[in-house]
Amino acid sequence: MNQAIQSELIPAQGAVYYLFGATGDLAKRKLFPALFSLYKEGKLTENFAVVGLARRSRANEQFRQDVYESIVEFCRYKVDDTELWNRFAEHFEYMPLDINNVDAFRELNKLTDELNRKFDIPDNRLFYLALAPSLFGPVSFNLRDSGMLEAKGWTRVIIEKPFGYDLPSAQELNNELSQVFKEEEIFRIDHYLGKEMVQNIQVIRFANAFFEPLWNNNYIANVQITLSETVGVEDRGGYYDKSGALRDMTQNHMLQMLTMIAMEPPSSLNGEHIRDEKVKVLRSLRPYATSEEVRANVIRGQYTSGVVKGTELPAYREEDSVNPESTTETYLAAKVAVDNFRWAGVPFYIRTGKRLPVKTTEVVIEFKSMPQNVLFAQRHDLSPNLLVIRVNPMEGIYIKVNAKTPGADNEVQPVAMEFCQSCQIGLNTPEAYERLIHDAVRGDSTYFTRWDEVAQAWEFVDRIAAAWKESQDDLHMYPAGSWGPEAADKLLAADGFHWWPVNGQEEDNVIWVSNSGK
Numbered sequence: 001m002n003q004a005i006q007s008e009l010i011p012a013q014g015a016v017y018y019l020f021g022a023t024g025d026l027a028k029r030k031l032f033p034a035l036f037s038l039y040k041e042g043k044l045t046e047n048f049a050v051v052g053l054a055r056r057s058r059a060n061e062q063f064r065q066d067v068y069e070s071i072v073e074f075c076r077y078k079v080d081d082t083e084l085w086n087r088f089a090e091h092f093e094y095m096p097l098d099i100n101n102v103d104a105f106r107e108l109n110k111l112t113d114e115l116n117r118k119f120d121i122p123d124n125r126l127f128y129l130a131l132a133p134s135l136f137g138p139v140s141f142n143l144r145d146s147g148m149l150e151a152k153g154w155t156r157v158i159i160e161k162p163f164g165y166d167l168p169s170a171q172e173l174n175n176e177l178s179q180v181f182k183e184e185e186i187f188r189i190d191h192y193l194g195k196e197m198v199q200n201i202q203v204i205r206f207a208n209a210f211f212e213p214l215w216n217n218n219y220i221a222n223v224q225i226t227l228s229e230t231v232g233v234e235d236r237g238g239y240y241d242k243s244g245a246l247r248d249m250t251q252n253h254m255l256q257m258l259t260m261i262a263m264e265p266p267s268s269l270n271g272e273h274i275r276d277e278k279v280k281v282l283r284s285l286r287p288y289a290t291s292e293e294v295r296a297n298v299i300r301g302q303y304t305s306g307v308v309k310g311t312e313l314p315a316y317r318e319e320d321s322v323n324p325e326s327t328t329e330t331y332l333a334a335k336v337a338v339d340n341f342r343w344a345g346v347p348f349y350i351r352t353g354k355r356l357p358v359k360t361t362e363v364v365i366e367f368k369s370m371p372q373n374v375l376f377a378q379r380h381d382l383s384p385n386l387l388v389i390r391v392n393p394m395e396g397i398y399i400k401v402n403a404k405t406p407g408a409d410n411e412v413q414p415v416a417m418e419f420c421q422s423c424q425i426g427l428n429t430p431e432a433y434e435r436l437i438h439d440a441v442r443g444d445s446t447y448f449t450r451w452d453e454v455a456q457a458w459e460f461v462d463r464i465a466a467a468w469k470e471s472q473d474d475l476h477m478y479p480a481g482s483w484g485p486e487a488a489d490k491l492l493a494a495d496g497f498h499w500w501p502v503n504g505q506e507e508d509n510v511i512w513v514s515n516s517g518k
Contacts, residue, residue: 003160011348012038012441014047014111014121022052022063022094023131024162031128031190032067033075034433039088043438046087047122049115051108052094062396063094076431081450091119099131099139103144113149126441130160134170137176144180150500158187159441160254162243165450166465167458174451183451184505187440192253193447194432195441197391201260201363202274204389206396211387214480216342221384222495223348224364226502228356231305232313232480233330237321245300245332246468249352251461254283258348261363262338262372271446275453282456286337289464294467295474297469299487301331302356306480313480327472330354333488334464335495346359347495351488355480361391361502383414386500390483394503 011067017035019027038044067089071079079085095111098104116123124153127143129136136159142148149155159179164170177186192198205211214220214409227249233240240248266273288294305315317324331353338348346365365387398418439447468474476485483499 002084009047009129012043012045012438013124014045014119015124015126015441016115016121017048017155017445018053018108018127019050019127020053020097020099020128020135023056023058023066024130024132026475027052028066028070028484029074030431030433031130031437032070032438034431036071036075036079036088036433037077037431040084040440042099046118048091049119049121049269050092051109051111052092052156055096055098057096058094059456060092060094064089064092065217067092069372075342099135099142101141102145104495105142105148109146109148110176117458123151124441125151125155126151127155127157128437129157133159133162133164133173136173139354140177140180144353149180154443155181155354156184156187156440156443157181157186158189158437160189162247163188163454164458165242165247166462167455170454170458170508176452176500180426184445186451187436187445188449188451188454189255189436189448190447191389191432193256193449194436195361195391195395197395197397198257198260198434199447201257201389204263217344217346219367220346221366221368222346222492222497223261224259224366224487224500225254225261225348225350225362226364226499227253227257227350227352227361228358228502229352230308230359232316232355233319233322235320237319240330241326241328244328245330245352245354246461246464250332250334251457252449254350254352255457255460256453257361257363258338258350260451261365262343266515269446271444275450279450279456280340281338282453282460284338284340284343285456285460285518287460288467291467294516296463297335297491298464298467299331299333299414299476299485299491300329300468300474301353301476301485301488302326302328303330303353303480306355306482308355308357308481315480316354316488327475329468329478331356331478331488333484334489335491347497349492349497349499351484351499358503359393362502363389363391364500364502366387366497367499382412388500390503431456 019031021027032325035050036046060458068079068085093111093115095108112125115121125148129139140157159177164173173479179377205215227375256278259281260279262276264280265275266277288297303316305318306313316322316328316330317326323327331351331449333349333351334349336350338346367385369384370382382402383400386401387402388398390398396419398416400414400416401413403415436447439445476487
């Protein structure tokens with residue numbers, strides 16, 4: 001039995017979970033609900049404890065009430081079993097912590113000993129740093145100097161993005177962490193890798209004989225990856241104005257999905273073997289050698305004011321905490337080349353942006369068209385075959401093929417055959433953070449990013465950032481509620497392609513054969 005399947009069958013060991021930033025938005029929206037879902041599904045044994053850590057003072061009872069309200073509002077499960085909730089809540093403790101005071105960490109060590117005895121925990125420790133990256137180093141050093149890492153079991157640390165602002169800052173962060181933790185103990189989380197359909201990409205590719213033989217430049221014309229958001233910057237204006245779509249979404253989510261599509265079959269389902277293949281893809285990305293190449297292949301945009309469903313939306317420069325003269329991009333589209341034997345000549349088009357018409361994450365594989373002037377192509381404008389992988393919010397896949405129009409002689413019409421996973425089992429599928437926390441406790445790092453992945457991704461996007469720094473003339477404006485600047489359409493049109501509709505906005509002439517009720 002291979003290692004990945006074996007690890008799925010191994011229950012999560014008991015551990016103490018330390019949530020740094022326990023009063024923050026991430027803990028409220030994602031981490032507490034994820035832990036409750038794992039507990040309700042029996043994936044957390046009774047020998048665990050959660051220690052919430054933050055600067056402000058809070059009694060245990062208030063902390064547990066905060067956790068309860070978080071779960072009621074954001075968890076996919078209802079809190080409808082009082083006995084279950086009371087058992088779960090008993091495992092939560094709160095401790096105010098000055099992260100610059102090593103003595104406070106020594107007190108945390110004493111609390112840990114008490115929790116180990118109380119819940120019969122085998123002294124395993126998982127540190128979740130939901131903190132600003134500048135605090136990763138100080139926290140790590142104080143964990144080491146206080147004796148918190150001298151556990152009898154394992155110690156692991158989960159860190160959130162952004163992992164640096166560019167390659168030099170990422171290297172500095174990694175150097176600090178590496179003084180305290182081994183690489184195999186560091187779990188850099190990218191929640192997109194925990195999504196069901198992102199993980200399903202490997203199965204679609206490598207478990208189906210009619211896909212893998214066609215997964216190359218002989219049969220695929222182009223690949224399109226869309227990650228669109230309807231929201232603006234909301235209350236993140238101060239952060240986002242220093243980050244933009246390039247650093248906030250492209251360096252991590254977009255490139256990670258690209259590697260899942262483009263990677264070679266790993267030698268096994270061992271997590272390191274899978275990550276080895278992803279790194280090879282990042283190393284094969286063709287760098288933009290000059291500023292002119294960046295301008296020709298990367299489109300950056302920023303939303304202006306617009307009206308969506310009768311509601312007037314402000315321009316990006318009018319958002320709270322945003323510089324009124326900001327040139328930060330809220331939209332990015334790029335043509336990316338993977339220079340290896342499998343993908344040579346196949347363009348990968350990626351786009352992400354805020355204030356777009358729909359919220360969706362999709363991958364479209366467009367296959368090459370049939371030869372012209374042969375059989376049906378002589379008389380019909382045949383539509384290319386598509387494989388579409390829907391990641392979010394709906395989960396599933398569909399394939400678009402050409403078929404005879406019912407009741408007509410030799411008339412051809414596109415037919416979409418769809419499997420809608422969300423329609424089959426509902427939207428109550430496991431959240432990404434549930435999977436990733438569970439994986440970290442089991443020591444499975446498959447869907448976490450390794451340092452060499454992070455470094456290669458930064459090296460690629462830093463060239464883009466450097467070119468943009470030289471000139472602001474290539475910032476394209478687009479109205480809120482649109483699909484971005486026209487330049488993004490021209491990027492594909494230059495190669496004879498166009499962006500395919502996403503999120504169910506398919507062409508009207510497509511016949512659907514579906515389990516979704518279409």
